[in-house]
Amino acid sequence: xxxxxxxxxxxxxxxxxxxxxxxxxxxxxxxxxxxxxxxxxxxxxxxxxxxxxxxxxxxxxxxxxxxxxxxxxxxxxxxxxxxxxxxxxxxxxxxxxxxxxxxxxxxxxxxxxxxxxxxxxxxxxxxxxxxxxxxxxxxxxxxxxxxxxxxxxxxxxxxxxxxxxxxxxxxxxxxxxxxxxxxxxxxxxxxxxxxxxxxxxxxxxxxxxxxxxxxxxxxxxxxxxxxxxxxxxxxxxxxxxxxxxxxxxxxxxxxxxxxxxxxxxxxxxxxxxxxxxxxxxxxxxxxxxxxxxxxxxxxxxxxxxxxxxxxxxxxxxxxxxxxxxxxxxxxxxxxxxxxxxx
Numbered sequence: 317x318x319x320x321x322x323x324x325x326x327x328x329x330x331x332x333x334x335x336x337x338x339x340x341x342x343x344x345x346x347x348x349x350x351x352x353x354x355x356x357x358x359x360x361x362x363x364x365x366x367x368x369x370x371x372x373x374x375x376x377x378x379x380x381x382x383x384x385x386x387x388x389x390x391x392x393x394x395x396x397x398x399x400x401x402x403x404x405x406x407x408x409x410x411x412x413x414x415x416x417x418x419x420x421x422x423x424x425x426x427x428x429x430x431x432x433x434x435x436x437x438x439x440x441x442x443x444x445x446x447x448x449x450x451x452x453x454x455x456x457x458x459x460x461x462x463x464x465x466x467x468x469x470x471x472x473x474x475x476x477x478x479x480x481x482x483x484x485x486x487x488x489x490x491x492x493x494x495x496x497x498x499x500x501x502x503x504x505x506x507x508x509x510x511x512x513x514x515x516x517x518x519x520x521x522x523x524x525x526x527x528x529x530x531x532x533x534x535x536x537x538x539x540x541x542x543x544x545x546x547x548x549x550x551x552x553x554x555x556x557x558x559x560x561x562x563x564x565x566x567x568x569x570x571x572x573x574x575x576x577x578x579x580x581x582x583x584x585x586x587x588x589x590x591x592x593x594x595x596x597x598x599x600x601x602x603x604x605x606x607x608x609x610x611x612x613x614x615x616x617x618x619x620x621x622x623x624x625x626x627x628x629x630x631x632x633x634x635x636x637x638x639x640x641x642x643x644x645x646x647x648x649x650x651x652x653x654x655x656x657x658x
Contacts, residue, residue, distance in 0.1 A: 599649055
């Protein structure tokens with residue numbers, strides 16, 4: 317068969333013409349010559365289909381091209397590539413759209429001017445306006461927080477917020493915070509997330525959890541409520557010593573209102589409800605530990621020497637153990653001396 321256009325003896329592809337002549341007069345893709353992309357200067361997000369995304373510019377550009385350009389279904393295995401030069405937030409780009417037709421690769425080029433329009437995104441607008449839905453209050457019982465505790469608590473909250481933001485929670489942010497020796501306040505943008513963070517703080521540091529709501533105004537003829545989540549850290553802390561039920565204990569860990577502790581005379585581990593510890597005598601923590609020199613031991617007793625006074629003392633072993641270190645840790649509580657585990 318002869319092509320009616322070029323006259324060559326070639327297989328006819330369509331409408332009496334060969335594939336080469338068909339390609340000369342057929343366009344498989346088309347799109348705009350100018351495109352605007354919205355960019356948030358605060359968080360470096362790009363807007364696509366009313367959704368702000370934190371993606372590289374080239375990925376966002378390809379998303380916009382796929383939406384704005386029409387590509388013939390005749391092309392198979394389509395790929396889109398771009399080459400851009402930027403000046404003053406304007407990109408002069410060449411768009412290459414490639415695909416296969418009857419086994420032959422076809423590439424079409426489209427010049428495209430991309431203008432970057434700066435506009436603050438919805439999340440940054442709310443953050444700049446001081447928007448918040450919930451307050452996490454962290455307080456303590458019968459004492460003030462140490463600077464180290466405040467630093468630890470702040471790091472715990474900020475780390476959880478950061479991890480959730482990285483997992484995709486763009487709308488989550490800390491609007492403001494307040495720190496003093498009485499505690500910490502965090503103003504968060506999402507009620508549900510603030511609730512889960514407050515509960516995790518309670519699980520990690522122990523104590524009580526309470527929540528309350530307050531009216532924040534009206535929206536769409538409905539009342540809008542802000543939540544306050546209070547975590548009250550107990551007077552006792554991890555590594556504190558306390559007395560209860562005629563025995564002395566070392567706190568190993570806290571979980572909500574439960575305390576895992578080691579009884580010092582036996583080194584037996586127990587789980588105790590925090591409500592029993594609160595009214596008990598709390599001696600303090602690591603600052604009470606004193607190192608003493610190991611002198612000798614028997615099956616049930618150990619002899620120790622004070623490194624300052626050189627006086628010796630014998631105390632019962634908490635269990636059948638063999639001491640093989642030159643120094644041991646001890647604590648004196650109400651005139652009783654105990655070996656400290658670990």
